Amino acid sequence: MNRITKLMGMTSIMNTKNKLKTTLLIAAGALLLGVTATQPTTTNAATTPTTTSTKTATTKHYDAQITTPKSLASGYQIYSNVPGAKNTTGTATTTTDSSKYNNQYVRVMATQKSGSTTYALVRYNGKTLGWMNVNGLTQVSFKAVAQATMQKYNAIGSVLVSHNKSLTPTVVNNGYANMLHSSNNTSDGTVLYPLASLQNTMTGALIQKLFNAKQLTPTTKLSKFYPQIAHSKTITIQQLLTMTSGITGTIKAPDDQLTEPQAYTNAIKTLNSTGKTNFKYSDINYVLLAGIIAKVTGKTYTQTLQSKILNKLGMKNTFIVNDTQPDLTAIKAVSYNSTNGTDYQNSQSVSYPALSALPGAGNVLTTPTDYYKFILGMQNSKLLSAKSYQSLTSYSTKYSGGMYVNQKGVKFNNGTYTDTGFNTSYYASDGNQHVAVTFLNQSPLKNNMTGAQFAQKMNTIATYY
Incomplete structure (x- = not known):
């Protein structure tokens, strides 16, 4: 039994004649609680070092870049604990030299003064490194971290990163949307990017709404709408949603x-129906789902998407391409390739005819x-209830409703257009606490990094900075 418990026990047996003594004991208990409350707190136990710091550390977080002063032959030492600090649990041993992480961005999780030196507890991409002298850190903004990451990998495009859904998201841009006209990449609506397969999730949401309205079921057969497709009597709507239709x-x-x-x-003439039910990605699944939405609602897919999603969410800079060319004041981004370290090679655009052939999927x-x-x-x-969203993302353990669902705690998708430099991706944590949306118009990135790999890098920024 600890001291606080004893005090509470003594208090409980006090009678009314000992009120003064009771008051003193409660005050003593509060004092003990106050001492305990000064111990440091952490936001994630998994990132806390084995030998934690002291009872007087501050836990104000901020982003920083590790820099090695010119006066030092190497970086500052990073320790398992604050050297020389009083009330420290464990011995401060050296873990590494900060020069190993020179110019890298870190998250400061706490600071602690020892003598005349202030030390910071630093975390790098989710890994706690230890305590280092703050003189080896330069405080930076979250936007600077995101921007520097784009430039590091030579990612040409526009990127949105949100590290807290209650805050305004951060948008960073790099390079030209159209080099010939000196038009910069941006997300302000003056430049539009082809969405590619990220549209699948919109189509999936509309299908889920039809499930909710009992106008369609996951087990409804494709033959009800397109009986001319081979194996349509055994192919279900759920299999179209999960890319397991064959x-x-x-x-x-x-x-x-x-x-x-x-x-x-055109899609029906193009497709091959194999009768197999293993996962095989093809946009045609979602083109057929768009056709089914039109048949069930009695309206075009364009009309349903516009009224049920775009208008409802205020997506005023989103346009649907069909046989009628949209009336745009914005420019369409041009895609490029990076060849032998030279940017903006092989300029090309996705044509309106190509876009019109992909309703529901691009x-x-x-x-x-x-x-x-x-x-x-x-x-x-605003679109789906929590229960409906859970259903949409649970029809398969790999891909469901236009999203990959095989990574715990996150939903994501990637889109490209064949033989272009366009790549669209998003990663969103469950609950949308951390989100990265990347629209790129040049590939490959530095060191042949793919657009999907870059999106994962930005999701790391959203999660840990």
């Missing part, structure tokens, strides 16, 4: 823009900021 194929760009019915007919132009509104809408009950 339908494969890639839709090629037509010469002219297609109406929605023409696009569905016929949208938008911005990272607008797509972020959609990501939030998926989990804040």
